[in-house]
Amino acid sequence: MQLTIPSSLDQIIETVKDINLSSRQQQTIGLLTAATVITSYTFYRLFKGPRDNCPTVPYRNPFNGSSAEYRKDPSAFVKKWTEEYGPVYRVHLFGRVCICMHTIVSGRYVREIFMNSNFDFNAGIEKRFNMKSMADIRAHEVPASDTRVAVVQYLTPHLKYFTPRAVENLNIGLHDIVGDLQGKKELPHLYPLVQRMVSRASASVFVGTNLCQNSELVTSFQEITGDLGSYIYAENYWIEPFQALMNLKMWAIGKFSASTRKHRRVMLNAIVPEIKSRLENAKKPDWERPNDILQDLIENFKVPPGRDIATHITNQIIVLIFASIHTTSENGTIVLYRILNTPGLLEELYKEQQEVLTNAGLDPNGKSSEVFTFDIIKNMVKLDSVCRESMRLRNEFYELTHTNVGKNKVVLSNGTIIPPGGDVLINAWYNQQSNDWEEMKKDKSEDRTEFKPLRYVNTGYPSTKVSDDYLVFGEGKHACPGRWFAIQEIKTVISLLIRDYKLQPTSDIIFPTTVQTALPFGSVSIEK
Numbered sequence: 001m002q003l004t005i006p007s008s009l010d011q012i013i014e015t016v017k018d019i020n021l022s023s024r025q026q027q028t029i030g031l032l033t034a035a036t037v038i039t040s041y042t043f044y045r046l047f048k049g050p051r052d053n054c055p056t057v058p059y060r061n062p063f064n065g066s067s068a069e070y071r072k073d074p075s076a077f078v079k080k081w082t083e084e085y086g087p088v089y090r091v092h093l094f095g096r097v098c099i100c101m102h103t104i105v106s107g108r109y110v111r112e113i114f115m116n117s118n119f120d121f122n123a124g125i126e127k128r129f130n131m132k133s134m135a136d137i138r139a140h141e142v143p144a145s146d147t148r149v150a151v152v153q154y155l156t157p158h159l160k161y162f163t164p165r166a167v168e169n170l171n172i173g174l175h176d177i178v179g180d181l182q183g184k185k186e187l188p189h190l191y192p193l194v195q196r197m198v199s200r201a202s203a204s205v206f207v208g209t210n211l212c213q214n215s216e217l218v219t220s221f222q223e224i225t226g227d228l229g230s231y232i233y234a235e236n237y238w239i240e241p242f243q244a245l246m247n248l249k250m251w252a253i254g255k256f257s258a259s260t261r262k263h264r265r266v267m268l269n270a271i272v273p274e275i276k277s278r279l280e281n282a283k284k285p286d287w288e289r290p291n292d293i294l295q296d297l298i299e300n301f302k303v304p305p306g307r308d309i310a311t312h313i314t315n316q317i318i319v320l321i322f323a324s325i326h327t328t329s330e331n332g333t334i335v336l337y338r339i340l341n342t343p344g345l346l347e348e349l350y351k352e353q354q355e356v357l358t359n360a361g362l363d364p365n366g367k368s369s370e371v372f373t374f375d376i377i378k379n380m381v382k383l384d385s386v387c388r389e390s391m392r393l394r395n396e397f398y399e400l401t402h403t404n405v406g407k408n409k410v411v412l413s414n415g416t417i418i419p420p421g422g423d424v425l426i427n428a429w430y431n432q433q434s435n436d437w438e439e440m441k442k443d444k445s446e447d448r449t450e451f452k453p454l455r456y457v458n459t460g461y462p463s464t465k466v467s468d469d470y471l472v473f474g475e476g477k478h479a480c481p482g483r484w485f486a487i488q489e490i491k492t493v494i495s496l497l498i499r500d501y502k503l504q505p506t507s508d509i510i511f512p513t514t515v516q517t518a519l520p521f522g523s524v525s526i527e528k
């Protein structure tokens with residue numbers, strides 16, 4: 001017997017009204033049929049999500065829906081269903097069913113998510129990757145708004161001031177990996193190099209010029225995100241449909257994992273005495289106030305009741321690290337591989353660098369912390385275009401999950417309903433790369449899938465400018481407030497490397513096509 005799951009109440013009535021109830025046997029069959037149909041309908045509604053005619057990608061596995069198919073070939077999956085269903089549709093992914101099934105939003109509709117304060121990125125991401133919980137930080141003690149304030153008020157306005165120290169420490173980070181470099185050195189992958197440079201420079205700005213010399217601390221800055229992330233990503237996906245179990249697992253990582261304990265110990269060992277000595281020195285008349293985010297946090301943030309100041313500030317710094325170090329290192333690595341994979345590009349960028357420095361009356365071979373100033377880096381427009389183009393083309397598919405944290409349903413302009421607690425995924429592939437989005441093409445012949453390094457030169461679209469077709473930093477009032485610092489670091493890492501070293505790929509460079517990593521692969525030789 002074939003069971004057809006009805007999609008509306010009318011269909012149920014149609015099915016039941018034809019049952020002839022003249023005999024006892026027929027009555028029993030009739031009742032059973034009606035019960036089966038009603039139960040099926042209830043399940044159908046439950047698994048389908050809200051009644052709004054939004055199409056749902058068909059799936060067989062009721063627990064993990066389309067997750068396996070999506071993970072196997074995300075590009076094919078996203079292309080197929082976006083073509084079939086258009087800009088807004090539902091997919092049963094990562095165990096999210098019923099009213100919480102992910103709604104995929106593409107094209108201009110993404111604005112309706114980014115501009116609506118009911119949608120929260122942190123609430124969405126924390127369902128699968130709750131960094132605070134995994135680092136044993138109580139969420140309410142370090143709200144996202146605190147980290148935003150730290151960046152918006154104390155970091156971004158002072159980027160010019162912080163630049164020389166960041167450049168000096170990028171160089172030290174580089175030296176940590178390549179050493180004095182007498183001959184050629186082979187780097188199996190570029191990520192550890194970029195990550196060390198970014199970690200050292202970020203540490204000099206976040207916790208100051210004294211603590212950034214603590215190599216163990218810089219290593220913790222470098223590794224904490226990847227270490228905690230590996231507990232989640234190296235996992236069996238069976239746990240995904242069970243949110244309570246996921247939460248328990250992330251909480252247990254925070255409380256009991258060796259990585260969390262180690263990184264917290266290293267950070268507290270460094271930060272506790274530093275805060276103590278700063279608080280004592282501040283009482284002295286000849287005190288010279290340290291200028292870094294640590295000092296801003298000490299002076300401006302309230303310590304929650306029952307918490308000591310050092311633990312609270314360490315927690316704030318850890319959250320800042322989660323937001324900044326891996327993201328910047330990963331994207332810096334992506335840009336570098338793109339440059340190395342494009343014949344003639346490295347030489348063109350070197351030429352631009354020499355021209356910008358010479359036009360500013362600076363010695364093109366001068367001390368890096370003196371010549372690579374905030375304005376000089378800003379003037380490297382070709383390099384900036386390469387950054388935007390490389391980041392636009394990173395392998396992104398359904399990204400930037402947002403949850404409706406409001407009490408009411410949100411109705412998109414096409415009638416799609418996102419209920420309270422409902423999740424949205426942004427179709428970054430479509431918005432950033434698809435040629436089907438005609439509106440985003442300058443002319444019909446433009447190919448958005450192509451890597452065109454100088455695409456954005458003189459277009460008014462620097463790599464920090466968010467737009468519907470460039471969502472790497474999000475959009476709207478929660479768009480990444482650290483993007484100016486991130487781009488400054490990425491551009492300086494590249495400027496230092498292409499001026500002072502010779503880099504050459506020693507294997508093919510592979511750009512990933514899976515959801516597991518955005519990092520390209522390939523070995524590179526480096527020499528002076």
Ligand code: HEM
Binds near residue numbers: 145474476
């Ligand atoms: C290339 C590197 C980076 C990328 C790709 C990146 C990306 C993002 C994205 C996608 C968001 C969410 C935006 C949204 O909700 O719409 C975000 C938020 C945030 N980012 Fe970044 N980020 C980067 C670097 C940084 C850096 C260096 C910092 C700090 C120094 C930082 C601090 C933050 C903070 C505090 C938020 C939360 C903003 C809020 O909730 O209002 N990010 N970032």
